Amino acid sequence: MQSIEIIETSSYLPHKQISNTFLNEKFNLPENWIYKRTGIKNRYYITSEETIVDLAIHVAKDILTKTTIDVQKIGNIIVASTSSDRIMPGISFEVQKALNIQKCTCLDIVAGCSGFINAFNIARQGLVLGDTEYALVIGVETISKFLNFEDVGTSILLGDGAGATLIGITSHFKKYQSDIQSIGQSGxxxxxxxxxxxxxxxxxxxxxxxxKVIENIQDVVNKANETLDTIKYIIPHQSNIRILNSIAEKLLLEKSKIYVNLDKVGNTFCASIPIALDEMCEKKVLQKR
Amino acid sequence: MQSIEIIETSSYLPHKQISNTFLNEKFNLPENWIYKRTGIKNRYYITSEETIVDLAIHVAKDILTKTTIDVQKIGNIIVASTSSDRIMPGISFEVQKALNIQKCTCLDIVAGCSGFINAFNIARQGLVLGDTEYALVIGVETISKFLNFEDVGTSILLGDGAGATLIGITSHFKKYQSDIQSIGQSGxxxxxxxxxxxxxxxxxxxxxxxxKVIENIQDVVNKANETLDTIKYIIPHQSNIRILNSIAEKLLLEKSKIYVNLDKVGNTFCASIPIALDEMCEKKVLQKR
Structure with a gap:
């Protein structure tokens, strides 16, 4: 079985910054109330001049400025989102158009917060089965459009953003294991x-x-014949600091093993993992290739 | 590489039948005008008591009545649609809930009319890579909800419906070749x-x-090292009889090689191929397993 590698990453946050101060005033909350409960200091919303397609195209174009690969060799564009404004054409098709790729397969995926890992997994399957040389996997959200601003619980948590990874086959051995479990019963x-x-x-x-996340982490580590000791970083969906701290405690992990960037961007649903990956690459915490 | 097989199929059409007579009156059209231009005699719309989730669950449950496989061994539910009423939870998650499958991966896919073939291809990738034993692939549409009833062109063509295939690994060699090309530039x-x-x-x-469809058919046949002579049936997206006849003519094919059920159901977008597959299996034109 061929291995895959992350060749490049990118992320983008809209300009409209929503601080806790702004939300404290709006909801009449005490200082530090939001941060204590969520670990979030800032989140971002699109303005009326931006669309979800703009965000996806932004990260797609940015990733290509960082690499010398021939854009026509990208055979698969997969976009994960839970806040698309459109049914046809999908966001992925707009990305193909913006990059002017002549032949590729485009897909938009809806699978809740796990959209990005599903998209990544499908892209990897296409690569290892020889369907294409490179795949572009994007997670993008403009969830602010769907927020009920009477509801404190979601308004303080969620934000907009986009992240992308360009992946391809590598001749070096790189371990890959997935274990994606849906629970429609809790839908x-x-x-x-x-x-x-x-x-x-x-x-x-x-x-x-x-x-469920703890069971899932244990399952994927077991399937990969590893233990948590051999895992350097867990890059979780950036849901809420209390959830992430609880996961660390229950798994007896040092907190530093669980990468957290919630404070800066909030919970960006499908965009959260690729934004975190890009930040880790930027900081050289992770190495590309 | 392992082969896959279609184990079972199912399809469902809502009860509200929309005949050409009804549309002729609505749009003041001469008799036979619709049929001559589209090849369609009937299409179906959901009533206010049905939802897209109901249609998907209907075909999912029906397929399980026809087979003895353990439902808990279905590890992947993929639903293709362009007319979902929901972002979360996806239709596939509602199907998991209705079937009460404890562990599986659910995905909804948006990729225009090619949603079903994309879903099928992803399901096949999971099977041949050993991720799961069986996969349920559903195409479902309630496109009537999105019809502009001032627009004759789309109103006479499109209809609602659902189709499903249950697929799994087989020890018999079965040829499989895909070639899915998106053209976002024409979005x-x-x-x-x-x-x-x-x-x-x-x-x-x-x-x-x-x-584009002609090029695509030629590409996939070439990739499979076959010629059109060795292909018994082409089961196209049921778009419009003029398109299907033109494809047959340009490829110098007998019309009977191109399966057509447009007359009975109209163009049901993502549901069109699995509905046709189910009809062909019912008629024993195709053999399951």
Missing amino acids: DILTCHHGEKLYMNGKAVYKYAVT | DILTCHHGEKLYMNGKAVYKYAVT
């Missing part, structure tokens, strides 16, 4: 229907996250 | 944004379909 704890606002049962999501 | 000829109605530039879609 009613976090919902968003077209024309309606996002609804989250915060307590139920917390309970879900601190039990 | 503006068929659009649908949330809160808006579907728009189609019929002439441009016709031109696209009779050129």
